[in-house]
Amino acid sequence: MVNGERGPRATKSGGTTRTAAKKPAAPRKKATTDRSVANGTDPAFVQLLTPEGDRVEHPDYSVDFTDQEYRDLYRDLVIVRRLDTEGTTLQRQGQLGIWASLNGQEAAQIGSGRALAQQDMVFPTYREHGVLWCRDIDPIMPFGLFRGVDLGGWDSRKYKFNMYTIVIGAQTLHATGYAMGVKLDGKMGTDDGEAVIAYFGDGAISQGDVNEAFVYAAAYDAPVVFFCQNNQYAISVPVHKQAKAPLFERASGFGFPGVRVDGNDVLATYAVTKDALDRARHGEGPGLIEAYTYRMAAHTTTDDPTRYRDRSEEDAWRLKDPLSRMKAFLEKQGLADEDYFAELTAEADRYALDLRERVLSMPEPDPSSIFDHVYPNGSPLIDEQRAEFLAYHASFEGSGH
Amino acid sequence: MSQTSTIGKAINLGLRRALEDDPKVVLMGEDIGRLGGVFRVTDALQKDFGEDRVIDTPLAESGIVGTAVGLAMRGYRPVCEIQFDGFVYPAFDQIVCQVAKMHNRSLGTIPMPIVIRIPWGGGIGAVEHHSESPEAYFCHTAGLKVLAPSNPNDAYWMIQQAIASDDPIIFFEPKRRYHEKGEIDTDLGLAGAYPLHASRVARPGSDVTVVAYGPMVRTCLDAAVAAEADGRSLEVIDMRTLSPLDMGPVYESVRRTGRLVIAHEAPGNVGLGAEIATRVMQECFYSLEAPVLRVTGYDTPYPQSRLEEEFLPDLDRVLDAVDRTFAY
Ligand SMILES: Cc1ncc(C[n+]2csc(CCOP(=O)(O)OP(=O)(O)O)c2C)c(N)n1
Numbered sequence: 001m002v003n004g005e006r007g008p009r010a011t012k013s014g015g016t017t018r019t020a021a022k023k024p025a026a027p028r029k030k031a032t033t034d035r036s037v038a039n040g041t042d043p044a045f046v047q048l049l050t051p052e053g054d055r056v057e058h059p060d061y062s063v064d065f066t067d068q069e070y071r072d073l074y075r076d077l078v079i080v081r082r083l084d085t086e087g088t089t090l091q092r093q094g095q096l097g098i099w100a101s102l103n104g105q106e107a108a109q110i111g112s113g114r115a116l117a118q119q120d121m122v123f124p125t126y127r128e129h130g131v132l133w134c135r136d137i138d139p140i141m142p143f144g145l146f147r148g149v150d151l152g153g154w155d156s157r158k159y160k161f162n163m164y165t166i167v168i169g170a171q172t173l174h175a176t177g178y179a180m181g182v183k184l185d186g187k188m189g190t191d192d193g194e195a196v197i198a199y200f201g202d203g204a205i206s207q208g209d210v211n212e213a214f215v216y217a218a219a220y221d222a223p224v225v226f227f228c229q230n231n232q233y234a235i236s237v238p239v240h241k242q243a244k245a246p247l248f249e250r251a252s253g254f255g256f257p258g259v260r261v262d263g264n265d266v267l268a269t270y271a272v273t274k275d276a277l278d279r280a281r282h283g284e285g286p287g288l289i290e291a292y293t294y295r296m297a298a299h300t301t302t303d304d305p306t307r308y309r310d311r312s313e314e315d316a317w318r319l320k321d322p323l324s325r326m327k328a329f330l331e332k333q334g335l336a337d338e339d340y341f342a343e344l345t346a347e348a349d350r351y352a353l354d355l356r357e358r359v360l361s362m363p364e365p366d367p368s369s370i371f372d373h374v375y376p377n378g379s380p381l382i383d384e385q386r387a388e389f390l391a392y393h394a395s396f397e398g399s400g401h
Numbered sequence: 402m403s404q405t406s407t408i409g410k411a412i413n414l415g416l417r418r419a420l421e422d423d424p425k426v427v428l429m430g431e432d433i434g435r436l437g438g439v440f441r442v443t444d445a446l447q448k449d450f451g452e453d454r455v456i457d458t459p460l461a462e463s464g465i466v467g468t469a470v471g472l473a474m475r476g477y478r479p480v481c482e483i484q485f486d487g488f489v490y491p492a493f494d495q496i497v498c499q500v501a502k503m504h505n506r507s508l509g510t511i512p513m514p515i516v517i518r519i520p521w522g523g524g525i526g527a528v529e530h531h532s533e534s535p536e537a538y539f540c541h542t543a544g545l546k547v548l549a550p551s552n553p554n555d556a557y558w559m560i561q562q563a564i565a566s567d568d569p570i571i572f573f574e575p576k577r578r579y580h581e582k583g584e585i586d587t588d589l590g591l592a593g594a595y596p597l598h599a600s601r602v603a604r605p606g607s608d609v610t611v612v613a614y615g616p617m618v619r620t621c622l623d624a625a626v627a628a629e630a631d632g633r634s635l636e637v638i639d640m641r642t643l644s645p646l647d648m649g650p651v652y653e654s655v656r657r658t659g660r661l662v663i664a665h666e667a668p669g670n671v672g673l674g675a676e677i678a679t680r681v682m683q684e685c686f687y688s689l690e691a692p693v694l695r696v697t698g699y700d701t702p703y704p705q706s707r708l709e710e711e712f713l714p715d716l717d718r719v720l721d722a723v724d725r726t727f728a729y
Contacts, residue, residue, distance in 0.1 A: 148706030236436035
């Protein structure tokens with residue numbers, strides 16, 4: 001590939017023309033092993049907003065937001081980080097069994113989440129609290145899973161947002177199949193066509209399911225966008241141990257375009273995701289986006305990152321923080337003042353407090369509910385066991401149990 | 402030499418010794434190297450034996466087991482770690498279709514000396530897929546052997562015996578008991594230690610036989626203590642080996658007690674309890690004073706953590722079953 005950002009266009013619309021004439025946004029080293037994290041430099045990626053908060057142009061991607069829209073994006077970033085912090089705090093206080101933090105990945109999630117059209121369908125992993133926020137879903141919804149009061153279930157079709165998926169990579173096939181259904185239904189090819197997005201991590205891309213999803217999506221030209229948040233680690237294993245070439249480059253081998261974006265840049269993430277979703281909804285097939293970012297927190301609250309990475313690496317990434325750069329941008333452009341930021345902080349705190357109170361008062365599950373939804377048509381075995389279960393528990397009634 | 406160790410540490414020590422004793426032993430799995438595994442069972446092994454022998458694999462379970470097959474063909478003895486029970490399924494095809502059948506299909510020429518370690522079972526307050534009991538699938542597969550140690554000394558020796566064995570072995574580790582302590586005798590030697598595929602009376606008794614394995618052994622031993630206060634004597638048998646089953650001590654016990662309760666976390670339907678009960682019925686029919694009873698998980702998906710106490714067989718449910726065997 002000539003430049004570092006896109007795989008060849010697999011389909012009709014013409015080779016690598018979108019980028020072939022222009023230079024990538026940043027120089028790119030010859031990438032056999034991608035060790036840019038270890039040596040602290042960024043690889044070539046689409047960037048529209050520098051870590052210092054300066055807008056830069058890109059030959060292929062641009063955004064055209066109103067002042068209000070810029071502020072709204074920043075508001076999203078601030079609120080999802082604040083809610084995430086509350087998740088971590090609740091876990092530390094024993095109110096959640098576990099929490100998977102999105103800290104550091106806000107821009108990747110808000111940029112891609114805000115690029116979705118109403119009719120688009122989302123297949124998240126277990127970390128996409130920011131995307132969930134963009135779907136106007138009550139942020140408390142995943143807390144049932146993390147608190148252990150339920151299995152994290154909801155009607156995915158109603159919310160256009162699938163349940164969190166814990167088995168790594170499984171959802172990428174579901175997304176692909178859903179997108180095949182969209183195509184069978186003839187719901188693509190127009191501006192209001194449907195697109196599907198599947199989230200997964202840099203570790204997940206090793207998984208067989210994800211590779212099979214790529215094969216199926218390509219074979220059926222399914223309207224699905226694969227959104228890989230390369231946060232540099234699969235728990236303790238750094239991406240360069242699993243992958244010897246940049247992740248986005250894999251797309252070309254499967255026959256669809258891939259692009260790497262600065263995942264800490266909400267504007268660039270929005271632009272590349274919007275582009276990929278629009279192509280999918282217009283029937284131009286799947287796409288892969290590698291959002292290059294960093295997981296600032298532990299893998300989950302049970303993890304201890306000091307065992308496998310250096311503080312200095314975290315410090316280097318902190319300088320590229322997705323929130324700070326957007327704040328700097330708003331300040332430099334005169335789009336927001338101190339009052340605005342103060343009020344936003346207060347608003348985020350209110351959201352967090354409200355969330356905390358509601359999490360603490362989540363109802364305890366009814367024990368016999370474990371038998372309720374096993375089969376749509378019921379089962380005599382389940383009925384028998386439910387009856388035994390109830391009789392057994394009734395036998396303790398009044399005995400102080 | 403005798404030393405006190407947790408179950409997790411005992412496996413760690415056993416793995417260390419296997420790595421020292423045989424240069425062909427390699428460990429492979431997700432996050433087992435620098436991190437030492439999410440349960441720290443492989444703690445410090447990569448530091449001491451290097452990245453070639455303690456391998457942080459890519460995140461792909463079919464890959465872990467499939468490449469272990471090739472390594473085994475090449476003369477290595479891979480010890481695979483599956484991070485949690487619920488994540489073994491991507492490797493299921495490799496285990497059932499390849500690992501289990503290779504020796505048979507190669508006319509006995511190619512053994513698969515592979516051990517697949519699986520932290521297993523519930524009771525740790527986890528989210529879904531982290532608390533499963535899939536042992537029956539593997540016991541049902543010809544060509545595999547299946548083990549489940551319940552205490553530190555067994556954990557220490559059984560992991561080494563499993564690695565030394567040419568049979569492919571699924572090695573279930575009772576994850577909620579990883580921190581339980583006991584004595585390990587490091588001088589026994591592979592041959593001197595209790596035989597690998599043998600069950601054992603964990604606590605002698607005379608009134609009722611209680612059969613368990615893995616994490617449920619502790620529960621049943623506790624139940625035996627509680628029952629003693631009520632004047633009932635429970636004989637607890639730790640199966641240790643789930644495939645093949647070693648039924649001898651069970652028959653011998655049931656012939657004395659006439660009563661049998663089997664406890665496991667896995668759902669009851671077509672579980673190990675059904676197999677054990679059938680064999681006892683065939684061999685000890687005239688000794689039985691009561692029907693064989695099972696205390697198991699329910700035939701539902703493993704529930705959310707707030708309900709797992711209701712799902713997992715506990716001391717009360719074991720004692721309730723014991724009571725019921727005396728009602729006949
Ligand atoms: C099939 C499967 N294997 C193993 C795990 C255990 N596990 C949970 S998260 C994780 C690492 C995921 O890394 P990555 O895909 O990069 O996503 P991230 O958590 O960094 O967002 C692993 C190994 C799992 N959930 N599913």
